[in-house]
Amino acid sequence: MARADFQVEEKGDGAVLSLSGDWTTTSLGRTGRRLQDAVAGRKVARIDLTDLQKFDTAGALALVQGGVGGLGKAAWKARPEAGRIYALVEKLERQSVPPPRRADPVTRTFAKIGHGVYDFAAEATLSLAFLGRLIAATGSALKHPGRIRWAAWVSQAERSGLDALPIIMVTNFFIGAVVAFLGVDLLTQFGAGVFAVQLIGVSVLREFAVVITAVLLAGRSASAFAAEVGAMRMNQEIDAMQVMGVNAFQALVIPRLAALLVMLPLLTFAAMLAGLFGGLLVTWSSLNLGPAFFMQRLQDDPNMFQHAMVGLSKAPVFALVVAAIGCRQGMAVAGDVESLGRRVTAAVVQAIFAIIFLDAVFALIYLELNL
Template sequence: MNEPADFDLKSTDSGSVATLVGDWTAVRMGEANERLTEVLRGTRQITVDLSGVGRLDTSGAYGVLQAMAVATEQGQVIARPEVQRLIDLVGAAIKAEPTPTTRRRPFYELFERIGKGVVNLGLDVFDLFVFNGHLLVAVGRAIAAPRRIRWAPVFSLAERAGLDALPIVATTTFFIGAVVGLLGADMLTTFGAQVFAVDLVGIAVLREFNILITALLLAGRSASAFAAEIGAMKMKQEIDAMQVLGVDPFDALVFPRFLALLVTIPLLTFVATLAGLVGGLVVVWSQLDIGPTMFLSRLLEHVGAKHFWVGMSKAPVLAVVIAAIGCRQGMEVGGDVESLGRRVTASVVHAIFATILIDAVFALIYMKLHI
């Protein structure tokens, strides 16, 4: 039709009738909606006839509804079905609740959030003790009845969580040992004590970096895998099905992962020790011309096996912590994917934090014991 918007107002026995013609669109409407508003102000029993309207968009529908709103008594709308649907849609949008404005939060809400955080931390610690207690019960049952242990998943998990990590653990600790050796060679040469670079590499790798690098890699690799696997089973209600069948999820899921890491982390730590020493040996040999024979002899005489056993003593503790954190986060997964993502992320963060914290505690204890 492509005609400008216009209207005609007539008075009848049943009230006033406004007949709209033309295109009531944002482009063709002009000031027709404003004139219609002035004409209908205070009118009783208004009827708006939209049968003659050619085109109508949301702007035109909004103008018509705003004009009808100023009438003393609301009437009716006569329109084609497609026009009526648009009128109803715009009318519903007008009556919808307005978008809430962003308000400035009062200062006391900061303390409220801190309080909620403390409460949630307390509940989390309580749940951790409950989980650890259940795990200890599962370990006690396995010790009392070794036949209950599911060896097939233990070996499978030991391969996936431990042995498959050998390349990355060996490569990482090799370069860590090389970096320590390079720093030691560079700094100690200034004082004419370059031979002590061997002692530095030995103590750093044997005492700290072997277990720390291994635990951090498994915290990001195995803890997240445990949380994702158990969390996916929780989402699919497979764990609920186990409980219905009388199978304890701790015996079937948690304990095999706990045992797998308890076996593999000491082995990986030993491999990491060898790789780190080899990395330090390569750098010391190339930079300081200290050959393998002198490197190993000084390592045995001045470093000794004490530092090796100090590093290895941390392995079982970190294995238990990493396995427990990964499995616990998996057991806490809800029924949605968002919960799974949060728990997997939390498993990695908590495992890394716990690894560094426990290593620091061990360092303080051995320092006080002069070991």
């Protein structure tokens, strides 16, 4: 392997560049930089290839970047194969576009805000389109009850409702116990420990039971809906259903929505019982207030039933939101796994955000209605 080298001689019609050795990747070293310094300010008219042994794209790139350009086929007559490599590299180097200059931080910040606004508007538009198709499919199902897939409804109700009952009851049991611990510790300081029963009843029946249940279903069912529907969309099963004349909304979306619509109020009621039971055990152990006294205090409060109805009234709305968001994100999955992961994550995040937002709206409404 001969090291790459060169010589530049001035003649009447211009400089003559003589190449020697192997102008390859392993033999160039710093020859390209030296060539650039030697040719600077000169016009290479001819090239001498007498002592050139090997030549590859790295050698051609060193010539082009060194300022040796515009050499025609005649200059490479002695080594036509080297001339073809040189012409190819010179063309690619001439056509290459320099990388775009990175914008300043202020421009990038505003661009990011603009992209966020555009994505939000696009997501809102697609959600409204999904809502319109869902309403049309629901109306069609009510108009033709014989087309309802009852088996799918029952299966989804079991998977999204009954299978979630243990985790929902256990979680709300501990929520009721935590509220009772805080209430007993705080109210006992003022000699009003007995009012911890009312605190537990109001917090569990009115807020915690329905909100915790909806959030758990958002993480459990909304993600499952998005993953199931999204996987079917990735495998083009939804396209096949449309080709066969099957309405994807009636087959996939409405059964899941109806299942949550039925099961979430029932799960909320079970969560209320579990939360009250957790509070009962804490007050029994901390204040020595027995179960009979606990239940009697709840029954003596005339507003306790109203609090329970307020909590149960939120459940159908939360069910519609969780199911619709999960199916909506599933329908928006593209053909890759990365899109599926993004949509499943978006389904959980949007469902939880919608639950908290709607709970605040319900609180304002019931406050105005004195309920």
